[in-house]
Amino acid sequence: MSEIVTTTHPTDPLLRAERLPHIWCPGCGIGSVTACYMSALAESGLPLDQCVVVSGIGCTGRVAGYVNLDSFHTTHGRAIAFATGVKLANPRLQVTVFSGDGDLFAIGGNHFLHAVRRNTDLLVVCVNNFNYAMTGGQAGPTTPRHSFTTTTPRGATDQPFNLQHLAAALGVVYSARWTALHLRQLKTSFSQALQLHGFRFVEVLSPCPVGFGKANDLGEGIEEMEFYRAQGVVDRRISPAEALIEMSKSTPLPLGVFVDPERQGNGQAGPAKGADGVVGR
């Protein structure tokens, strides 16, 4: 049988299909991640009417505009804080924050820090494309050293964050890293995370050919996806602290679930516990 040309897609009811095609560029991974999240959500058995997506600003921030849920496209960097208000005012809601590396870890870094500290009951999904894509490809907090962006014309010099390490060190309940190609595993992670409580984190490496790939020899989306296929390795013994992203064709790219409540205490970095105890007694 040849293909059949049609106009609707089985996933359409989960999306605001009337808004398709979406604004993301050819070769961008955000669309795949969004659909993957929505399928996991649909299969989770959670009542969709009680599910909320909150985004910040950025290409990834536009996710809120495409999911067929109650969805909020907030201000740059404040998605987690906004979501905190949503969740506290109506604890029955399942609240997912969907945003980019810049939104969550540059301008929004403080809210991440404190939401983890409070163990706020949120699932936070970060599409990490190593740059501020929406504004045209500037360096961000995950931009690999030596890579070229419009604000690092001579190569980035700052040490980037290793988001898995950061999340683990701060003490999230669940933390995973996948790529926009590892969609089956990503979906499983979404499903797992949706069943847990407390602060859960999922990072998805995703091609941004326009803002990052082309300037850094990663080429078009398809080439970056090939890179992920070639380098991606699921290493369950690796500690989050070592889960470096080397973005080099000679180094494996560690993927997997780095923090998992089922594995607590198996040598993985524990949460950053602070002062405790009734003081002075």
Added chain:
Amino acid sequence: MSEIVTTTHPTDPLLRAERLPHIWCPGCGIGSVTACYMSALAESGLPLDQCVVVSGIGCTGRVAGYVNLDSFHTTHGRAIAFATGVKLANPRLQVTVFSGDGDLFAIGGNHFLHAVRRNTDLLVVCVNNFNYAMTGGQAGPTTPRHSFTTTTPRGATDQPFNLQHLAAALGVVYSARWTALHLRQLKTSFSQALQLHGFRFVEVLSPCPVGFGKANDLGEGIEEMEFYRAQGVVDRRISPAEALIEMSKSTPLPLGVFVDPERQGNGQAGPAKGADGVVGR
């Protein structure tokens, strides 16, 4: 010989002595920490004219007003960002940020995160008194669980930050914790840190009887100092992740230098390395 009553103090030239007595309460530790820093600085051999102190807002934020250096009392939470501008515009300056737990880790948390990521050449001193003292004793990011503040009338429930763990996990060059009683060790830490480059962190636990001690059975300043004497233990083998502050009379309070360039690799938590390498190659 009995005491001799006089009007000037050998430390006066290092301070803006005309402003003494300062605004800090009886039993507050900030004055001791300030004097200790200034003596270390004076003894460091660094030219004082090239030394700058930047503070945020809070009781500790007032340190900038008492040191006889070029000193800046900035906006709440922005001391590190301000200091970054000072340092980058004139790299010859030795820049120390002096501020409180709330200023540096609540509203200012993001600048700490990113300054460490960039390894900005700053010494950051945090007087940790477990509360927002200046505004009258509210809970802050280091307030121990179960303790009473004006905004946690039923006891704090949020997990506080362990600042040593946080600093170590983020990858500071140097990190130490002392108390306002452990002044000789603190001075040594100041001296060490002043000789290093990159982002250095010194935390000083300090009594705030007014905002924290009295409400939490720690009593007056003198009693909290006694508590530090009784519980403080320098444990060089402890990892920053475990360096919990238990504020209980039955648990040792781990003090010491938790990150030290001379001991790199000795089992202490490494910095949070992120992506690296020329990408795509």
Added chain:
Amino acid sequence: MTRQEVRLAGFGGQGIILAGYLLGKAAALYGGQHAVLTQVYGPEARGSACNADVMLSDSPIDFPEVRHPSIMAVMSQEAAESFLPSLVGDGTLLFDSDLVQLDWPGRRFGVPATSIADQLGRRIVANMVMLGFLSATTGLVPPEALEEAIRTTVRAHTIELNLRAFEAGYTRGTAA
């Protein structure tokens, strides 16, 4: 319109603000008067002289700030020294005779509030002694109103002690 400006002063920890609060509350809620309490805030106010100002009136109070008190109760030497100049020339001065030594040409009444409180077992209630003393010597607010204010304000298990201190001060005052 009759208006009374009252200033209570001492050092932090003596319960000056509470005394002022009780005075205002008694007047406003149980004394049928209008009352405003103002106080000074800020770190510069810490550890040094502190004060609570109460304005009482039989009509609504507009500008609420006490600038020239006609009644002043001081409970520390430093407070006495810094606030005395604000007392109007013919004003009434009350003072804790344990802690304050001073001259005042006008009406002045001393009460050893701190030692009375000590005798009652808790120095912290010297403020209540002073309040009772003030009620008796000035007649500003009836003692019943102040007692009701105490009962509805302080923690349940301290009501008794506070009332006893108040009464001790009141008794001293009637004899003054």
Added chain:
Amino acid sequence: MTRQEVRLAGFGGQGIILAGYLLGKAAALYGGQHAVLTQVYGPEARGSACNADVMLSDSPIDFPEVRHPSIMAVMSQEAAESFLPSLVGDGTLLFDSDLVQLDWPGRRFGVPATSIADQLGRRIVANMVMLGFLSATTGLVPPEALEEAIRTTVRAHTIELNLRAFEAGYTRGTAA
């Protein structure tokens, strides 16, 4: 005052903006004219039709927006379809005949810019072919000015190729 509104359109990646920039720069810096380049920004502009608008004039330009171009060069079907309605009735249409099929009652000139660029070895210089073609067919900006703009703008090692593409387009244009 003579004024010309020019619109170049195609899809992202064809170098439409660069072509517009060179046209404006040539006019403004080497052609003795006044020129303004405007373009559309934003994510919605990505991956779909994009355009660069150039206004040329012999006197200073006030309102700079091109609303009714009299000259339009289109390099994709979608761009042609979305922008053609803005071309004034008696306007001139240039198009890449490899990529665009359309009717236009007025002056129209097609050039297989993409295949000419392909022949030169890099499809990416189709925009230069179109620029040369435009210079020749419209006489808007002299070719020397455009060549100077190319020389002072593109990266050193690509100057040669770009100039060759420009010339190829120019030659086609003179013959059109």
Added chain:
Amino acid sequence: MTVRQAHQERVRTGDHFINGDVACAEGALAAGCGLFAGYPITPSTEIAEHLARRLPEVGGTFVQMEDELGSMAAVLGASWAGARAMTATSGPGFSLMQENIGWGVLTETPCVVVDVQRPGPSTGLPTQTSQSDVMQAKWGSHGDYEPVAYAPASPQEMFDLTVLAFNTADRLRIPVFIMADEAVGHITERVRIPAAEALPSSSRPRPTDAPGNGFLPFKAGPGLVPPMAHAGEGYHIHITGLTHTERGYPTNSAEVHDRLVRRLSDKVLRRADELTLVERVWLDDAQVAVVAYGGTARSARQAVRIARERGVRAGLLRLITLWPFPGAAIAQLGLQTRLVVAESNLGQVAREAERYTAGQVYRVTHAGGHLLPPEPILEAILERA
């Protein structure tokens, strides 16, 4: 525990001797505030502290956020989750909240923001009083918008206007500001809290159609205020700070933008008459009228009274609403009387008043630090009489 008892706890009916900040907190409770998110700052902190104690008692949520950016964001989120939500701050925090306030304006998110003003710019005099954020309430966030802002003059009004602010916020779907001043936040006076039943109340316009019938979250009827569906109610709303269609979807249309921004302004301006509350004191025969608000109005009233005692026909126009600006009342007064504007800033309301009066208005100003006393106001009255 019966429902009635729980209700009584929320509304502490009766007389209280409390300061303005606490009265504001009690007002929020009485108005049914479900969530307070804040960050301490003098002189507003007592509001947070009081709610930290009281909100959990009545089933509400108190959350201390990491900063004012987060506080404002959390308030907006809570509002969309269906709660009446509030924050309280002072100048520096109000400055930090401005970006998110703009989001609240554009997305029509009801909420209450209390600014207990202290002297600025910057850290200024943190423990003292001022009214210098009045214009910031109007212009602090980028873009055009029309806020509603109230200026309480007593603890009683801190209570009353907080209740009103929640009602206005819900009715118009806007952030509403209480522009208090330290003098009012920190004085302690009798506050009479009415019975719960006696409290005024109005609520958000809500969708009448069930979910699934093509609900348009930004389609407004003649009142210009669209019905509000909350998260979790099945409407699958999309809410964005981008310019959006009636469906709530982003658009690039300049026309939609212009229409939207004008509607948002108009929904407030059209109601200016009912929204602009003023108190008129001895104005009927006044030759000189003082315009004042907040704590300063107390001094003004005293000055006016003394002037009357001295035989000068003075009066007071006390502004209770600052925004929308009571320009009509001032314009009318300006025709009949000579105007003196007294305020604890360098003439912010005076400046506005000039737009409504032919000549310049006489200014009594002080940048702040202490409550402007009656004397300079009296002097101005006498000079102008």
Added chain:
Amino acid sequence: MTVRQAHQERVRTGDHFINGDVACAEGALAAGCGLFAGYPITPSTEIAEHLARRLPEVGGTFVQMEDELGSMAAVLGASWAGARAMTATSGPGFSLMQENIGWGVLTETPCVVVDVQRPGPSTGLPTQTSQSDVMQAKWGSHGDYEPVAYAPASPQEMFDLTVLAFNTADRLRIPVFIMADEAVGHITERVRIPAAEALPSSSRPRPTDAPGNGFLPFKAGPGLVPPMAHAGEGYHIHITGLTHTERGYPTNSAEVHDRLVRRLSDKVLRRADELTLVERVWLDDAQVAVVAYGGTARSARQAVRIARERGVRAGLLRLITLWPFPGAAIAQLGLQTRLVVAESNLGQVAREAERYTAGQVYRVTHAGGHLLPPEPILEAILERA
């Protein structure tokens, strides 16, 4: 390499075909900007991107901060370390910078803040044009202050006014704003960069005494601008955002506060005449005058020209300085002509203009999204003629 060559690199003397953002960046370089701290935001990002490339070439520092709060703070720090420092942003970022701008005002920290405006409130239309932050430039931070703000109408002016902004900032020791609009930031035109020697330049007042002689960092002479010592120069200055004495130390005195805040305002207002730049086009015989600024002034000029062609005596008052507000020029014009104010917002300058004119001014407004075209302005001219 000789010094002269290095200097030439900083100032790219000659003709360039560049957009307004790049011209602004080149202006900063030409003015000797030593540090740029910023956070990307459309439509100002090209300023940062250009400086990321160029500043290190000329020995300056480009730093991309984690947000706009940090960017503004770093600019202030750099200024006190002796650098000419700048940031660039758009509405949302400008809102976030307000708290630190207030610190800059109170501590008299020279710096330049560029706001390339886009339609707000909130995220609005990020890639389009608007002029709706004009009032925010005046009132965005808490407390009273008087800013200086310029509105460039072309890439050439983006260059020229950026140079001027640095000079004004240093001369008056204030944050100076460039209130650009997307239309001007993003159009590309010829920009003529003069020889370095031909660039105007003025610098910070500096202490004349050597360190140690009781330098008072906030003691101002008759010009009201105190000399500025930098960190590292031996003066051991203390600088605080609290109300401070001439020595720079915090005080609780309301009198000192009032005096300080008034001096800070007065140092700008007293120079209003020299600071308020306007361009007068065909005003001599005009019956109708359009008041416009920034990108909109280009449309206005076109409308005026067409009106003249049609025999209507129209003219244009182009505001180059927005703050201090050119009220005198407008007042004078209002006596002779009928006024039309055209702007890409809901009437912010029109509103100010009303304070200086007897009657209401005629408004041509649009909330933004596209450059206001000449037609509605022309219509207004014809109607009022």
Added chain:
Amino acid sequence: MATLASRRPIDSPRVVRPRGQVYTIPVRCKGCKFCIEFCPEDVLQESPQMNSKGYHFPMVAPGKEASCVQCGFCTLVCPEMAIFTLEVTGA
């Protein structure tokens, strides 16, 4: 990338190789080629036709009409919701 087929439990009563029918929505396609490249059975290729935006959407490659094993990866990976497959029952 393992195919779904290779993951089937070996004790599956009857190892039926499922078959899929490919559906496409050409207007949505942006030509990223993810579906084509990552189809484990190489079922897809670029269509010679372009959609209105100029993108070559996917089609079933000649000779591959019966090769789709209904693994679903093309559906998962397409960022545009422009392709999916449905299991052909009763094959």
Added chain:
Amino acid sequence: MATLASRRPIDSPRVVRPRGQVYTIPVRCKGCKFCIEFCPEDVLQESPQMNSKGYHFPMVAPGKEASCVQCGFCTLVCPEMAIFTLEVTGA
């Protein structure tokens, strides 16, 4: 808290116990008692006098006139810069 004396190297040529003279600045003292409490030699006690703020500043306790070993801790710990010691030479 170990005293400075106990830390002296044992091979120190002559174990001289240094002596200190206590200086106080009563107006600065806020009566926190840190100096008194943490003096290793219990040299200090509260003075019966108060300063103008009502604080009992420290004084050398009767009988301790020669006990100060010049360890410097009182100087270090005083938050108010209200006490210090100087070594008495030629003792």
